[in-house]
Amino acid sequence: MRWYGGCAPDGPRIVPTGARVLWNDPLLWTMGNWSPRLVRTVESPDARLALFGSCSADMEELGRALAAADLAGAVEAWAGSFTVVRLRRENHGEGIVEVVTDAAGACPIYTVNAPDGVVWASSSRALSSLVGGKVDTIWLASYLWDKKAPVPGRSAWADVTPVPAGQRLVLGMNSLETEPWWSPVVRRYEEALPAVRLALTEGVHARVEGVRSSTDVAGIDSSTLAVIAARSGPIAGVTAHPSNVIEGGDLDYARSLTVPGLTGMLFPLDGRHLPFTPTEEPLPAADEPPPSAAVWAMLSAQLGKSAAIGAVCHLTGDGGDNLFLPAPTHLVDLARNRQWPRFVRDAFDWARLRRQSPAPVIRAALRGDTHGVARPWLSRPRWLAADVPDPVRPDCDADTWLVQSIRTVARAAHADTQLADSLGVELHNPYFDGAVLGAVVSVPSWQRFSARRYKPLLVDACGDMLPELHRRRVTKGLFVGDFHRGLRANLRCVLDRVDGRLSGLGIIDPVPLRESVHAAALGAETVWAALLPVLAAESWWEAVVSAPSITWDTRPRVERS
Incomplete structure (x- = not known):
């Protein structure tokens, strides 16, 4: 798993075992296999800056941000999903660390009060190993009540605190402060269109330029990314379809997407890829229940297909519907x-x-x-037994609803990128970029909505890059039937999870949950938005318990590697 973190200026002298240390005082490190394009640093005699993630900024722009009086203001216009960290030395030599979180929440940041001071990182699970490594059952119960509104100020791990998206974390000697740096602007519809287009094109370009990449090609969201990516270099477009279906639906749209640089690849789905199907590759540990836990059999096979052709970066259209x-x-x-x-x-x-x-x-x-x-x-799920408000x-x-919704979904999607990390593939969701969110939310809400046109803002901003067939599309693929079939085919192993850790701790009542699983397997109308999180949570808990523990190196001084 790739993650990064650091210590407060007066914080502990610790790093996770196996870390690559970028700064020694205060400590800043990375864990896992990071491409150089995703970790960049610049320095001056009295300051240092590090950027983690996909970002459109070049080294000259990083240099200007290093010297800027307002760091957040200097990075606000950059496209991509990223975190910026800056160390400045004050007059008396005391250091101030600024961590600017991304506006959309796609790059979560957390803090813990370790025994010797504050440690921050991009992985809540990793930080939890410093404070007991226990799941926060209060957060988890609230997540099962409403996955879009878990109890604020907490994470899936006890005593690990999230830094809100769009905020600036400032760590000084014996001090920790957070303050918002991002707020939406207002544009006329005509002004917002080029902003949406620029944010998407620059965000995609920052990810795929010079990198062997693949992308989903299904609905208009992923097709738009595919066309944009093809302008930066060759890319493979992967279209999933039932193995017994050779035309219609997404297949027809994918075949019509003939642009230079885009090579189509079909991914036939059969019984091995149904939701809830056990896999040889077990679900990897992640910071929180991954949205794709139920479809890990399909996702792991698809990413494996991309990896087999040498792709290290895979784009998805996730977030397009939300926006x-x-x-x-x-x-x-x-x-x-x-x-x-x-x-x-x-x-x-x-x-x-x-x-x-x-x-x-x-x-x-x-x-x-x-x-x-x-x-x-x-409504409150019938099977939720925990006493949670x-x-x-x-x-x-x-506008506030849209921003909150995107931030919640983007944070959860970060767990899916951790799943992909285990396969050696970078999973990227450009629709969760802060610049994209800012461009979309700048449009008055009633101009973003239409019951008579399909995704008008996206089509008006980027439709000229797509074939006419795509611009006229008014439907999207639905896979609800696959979930019913997957439950039916894997009913026994799903029911085994019902009597797992959540039941044992009294968080859920297994009786009504078992009834709901049986009904869904029979094809009854199902509120999947409530059922999938509880099944994902059980699978996730099993994965984190089975994962190797994260250890820390407490040597007093660590040399830069």
Whole structure:
């Protein structure tokens, strides 16, 4: 697993065993196999700067950020997903460490109060080994209640504290402070289009230039990334499809995507790739339950296919739906602004599209209940037995909802990148880039939404790069049936997990959970957004218990490697 971290200026003199040390005082290190393009450093007589992750900035821009009075302001316009760390020496030689977290939350940062001071890192699981290595069952229970609103200020690991996305962590002598550095701007629709395009093109370019890469090619989100990536060099486009289906759906769209530099690859799916299928390659340990835990059989096989052709970087379209196909949370904004004709039209258009009554969404919007508009189906799972309070969901506008939603999904997706690390493949999600989020949320919420056009903001920003067939697409692939079949085929091993650690600790009641699993296996309508997290959590807990422990080197001085 690739991760990085460091110590406060007056912090402990420790590094994880096997680390590559970048700075010795205070300590800064990396763990795992990092490509040089993902770790860059610059120095001056009184300052040092390190950048971790995919970023569009060149070395000259890093040099300007090194000397900038406002570090966060200097890096705000850079595309990609990354963390910036700077050490500055004050007049008396005391060091100040600044850690600028990315705006979208795709590169999580955590801290712990170790016995000799503060240690920070990009892996909560790694840091937990300094403070007992115990799962935070309060966080986990709240995650099972609502995976998009786990209890704030905690992580999946006890005594490991997350630094919120879009904030600046400042570590000094005997001090730790955080402050927000990012806030959305407002643009006219026409001004936002080039911003969306630039953020995506530069973010993709920073990842694939000069690197053997592959990408999903399925819906319009991944197809857009494929076309952009092909402009930076050769790339393999992987399209998954049922082995007994040779035309229609994503296959037709993938075959129409004939652009220079893009080579199509088919990935036939059979019973070995069904959700919940056991694999020879066990689920790797990650910081929290990975979103792809249920489909690890498919994901590991697909990434293995990419690795077999020499690809070290794989792009996904994850996050595209969250950004460009939002729930009608803009209705709350329209109601607050008393834009009643548009409010009524959009509410009825949405209801017609979903084949449901408009009354619930209208009532929720008039109450200012953005969460009720976005997820009216949400309720406490029957199997959740832990005494955990209802999630904290303060009223907010559509922009705040979108930012919070992206940050939660992006943080969770980081666990999937840790799964991919175990296979030697970098998994990248450009739609979770901070610059992309900033460009999208700059558009008024009611202009981002349409029940009559499919992903209008993405199509208007990047559609000219796609064939006409893709620009006219109004559907996306659905794999719900695969989950029902996967449960049916692997029912015994899934039921075994129901009686696992979560049940033993009283976090869940196995009886109603077992009933829900049986019903889903029979094809009953299932709220997968509630069922999948509890099954993923059990698999994850088994993986972290089975993983080798993380050890630390406590030598008082470590030489730079």
